[in-house]
Amino acid sequence: MKYRSVRGMHDILPEAIGRWKVVEEKIKELMIRYRYHEIRPPLLEYTELFKRGIGEDSDLVGKEMYTFPDKRGRSLTLRPEATASVVRAYLEHGIYAKEPLQKLYYLGPMFRYEKPQKGRSRQFHQYGVEAIGSIDPALDVEVIDIAWALLEELGLSGLSLRLNSIGCQADHKRYRQELKDYFTTRLESMCENCQQRCRTNPLRILDCKKEECQLHIQSAPASVDYLCSDCSRHFTAVRNYLEQLNLAYVIDPHLVRGLDYYTRTVFELISSHLGAQDSLLGGGRYDNLVEIFGGPSTPAVGFAGGMERLILVLQKRKERTNVMVRPDLFIAALGDESRPLVISLAQQLRRKDISLDIDYRSRSLRKQMTYANQINARNIIVIGPDEIASGTGRIKDMDSGLERKVSLKPAEIQAAMEK
Ligand SMILES: [Zn+2]
Ligand SMILES: [Zn+2]
Numbered sequence: 001m002k003y004r005s006v007r008g009m010h011d012i013l014p015e016a017i018g019r020w021k022v023v024e025e026k027i028k029e030l031m032i033r034y035r036y037h038e039i040r041p042p043l044l045e046y047t048e049l050f051k052r053g054i055g056e057d058s059d060l061v062g063k064e065m066y067t068f069p070d071k072r073g074r075s076l077t078l079r080p081e082a083t084a085s086v087v088r089a090y091l092e093h094g095i096y097a098k099e100p101l102q103k104l105y106y107l108g109p110m111f112r113y114e115k116p117q118k119g120r121s122r123q124f125h126q127y128g129v130e131a132i133g134s135i136d137p138a139l140d141v142e143v144i145d146i147a148w149a150l151l152e153e154l155g156l157s158g159l160s161l162r163l164n165s166i167g168c169q170a171d172h173k174r175y176r177q178e179l180k181d182y183f184t185t186r187l188e189s190m191c192e193n194c195q196q197r198c199r200t201n202p203l204r205i206l207d208c209k210k211e212e213c214q215l216h217i218q219s220a221p222a223s224v225d226y227l228c229s230d231c232s233r234h235f236t237a238v239r240n241y242l243e244q245l246n247l248a249y250v251i252d253p254h255l256v257r258g259l260d261y262y263t264r265t266v267f268e269l270i271s272s273h274l275g276a277q278d279s280l281l282g283g284g285r286y287d288n289l290v291e292i293f294g295g296p297s298t299p300a301v302g303f304a305g306g307m308e309r310l311i312l313v314l315q316k317r318k319e320r321t322n323v324m325v326r327p328d329l330f331i332a333a334l335g336d337e338s339r340p341l342v343i344s345l346a347q348q349l350r351r352k353d354i355s356l357d358i359d360y361r362s363r364s365l366r367k368q369m370t371y372a373n374q375i376n377a378r379n380i381i382v383i384g385p386d387e388i389a390s391g392t393g394r395i396k397d398m399d400s401g402l403e404r405k406v407s408l409k410p411a412e413i414q415a416a417m418e419k
Pocket of ligand 2: 190191192194208209210213
């Protein structure tokens with residue numbers, strides 16, 4: 001084989017598409033109920049957008065972006081996530097002038113230059129929602145409720161919500177200093193990365209998975225102890241609404257999420273489906289991002305989840321979500337002289353919204369029948385010299401085994417299948 005796909009980028013083959021569609025269709029259906037509208041930003045943005053929005057010292061921007069110059073030397077980046085693009089679009093098109101609160105969702109590929117490993121590829125897919133234009137804590141809870149409904153309606157059990165508030169920028173600053181003071185005295189027994197993080201952004205230490213660091217992280221100061229009265233009230237309201245809606249949560253005092261733009265509410269939704277503890281999606285508020293991008297002060301909240309992760313979890317269920325769409329009909333041709341009629345009927349029936357297939361490989365009648373079974377056709381009709389001579393054929397319903405005599409006219413074949 002001479003050509004292979006780019007490392008870390010995978011084909012999604014037809015036999016796997018069924019599972020993708022189950023998830024995509026559920027998302028689309030749910031978004032109609034919650035009245036979120038789809039937005040499709042381009043896959044490429046100017047690099048500056050992500051540097052400004054996500055933060056230059058994050059791993060995502062510092063190490064994992066697909067960045068390259070275009071022919072004029074401008075730095076472009078394949079989007080590593082979609083929030084920055086959605087907010088850019090919100091501003092660029094002045095959508096807020098018409099209706100300040102915009103509820104949007106997206107689905108699509110993202111790109112991160114990471115070490116490819118199981119469950120992690122360089123082109124991956126995310127779905128997410130962004131509700132831009134309101135500080136209302138009920139909106140935080142609506143976004144969490146969407147996430148919850150999605151996973152629940154897809155059949156995932158054992159859902160639990162990890163929740164935290166990291167406050168506004170002023171709170172952030174105080175908390176950051178507190179963390180710095182706390183970790184500085186412990187750095188000697190912590191990993192090299194964290195020693196660096198302590199200087200650049202001590203919040204990032206909280207995401208470290210290394211055992212030697214976890215020890216210190218567990219008793220580190222909690223962000224909720226540094227909230228101003230506004231942020232504290234907001235967080236209380238979020239919790240009250242969650243309780244009212246029976247969305248159970250646990251406060252995780254060290255949940256901060258890796259991106260710079262988060263403020264106030266942050267959350268992750270975990271499923272213990274089939275024993276695993278999978279964090280399937282996460283999000284939070286980003287009340288300053290619109291302003292950082294040069295817009296008016298505009299609070300916002302959203303979440304994003306990985307499609308591959310979700311599909312992997314769903315795959316563990318033994319359900320057959322991967323079957324390809326069943327054709328309504330297979331028209332078998334007996335002998336070359338019947339092909340012109342078979343080809344005409346196929347065209348006319350397909351135009352009548354019938355899904356069907358015929359043979360394109362000069363197979364024997366027996367092999368055509370085997371193939372029709374393999375693709376699980378609902379009905380089969382054989383057209384040969386006898387059928388052409390009489391102008392009639394027999395259509396067989398493969399589920400019931402019943403056969404019906406029909407004249408070889410598209411409308412009658414269609415009517416026979418509907419009986
Ligand atoms: Zn605050
Ligand atoms: Zn560490």
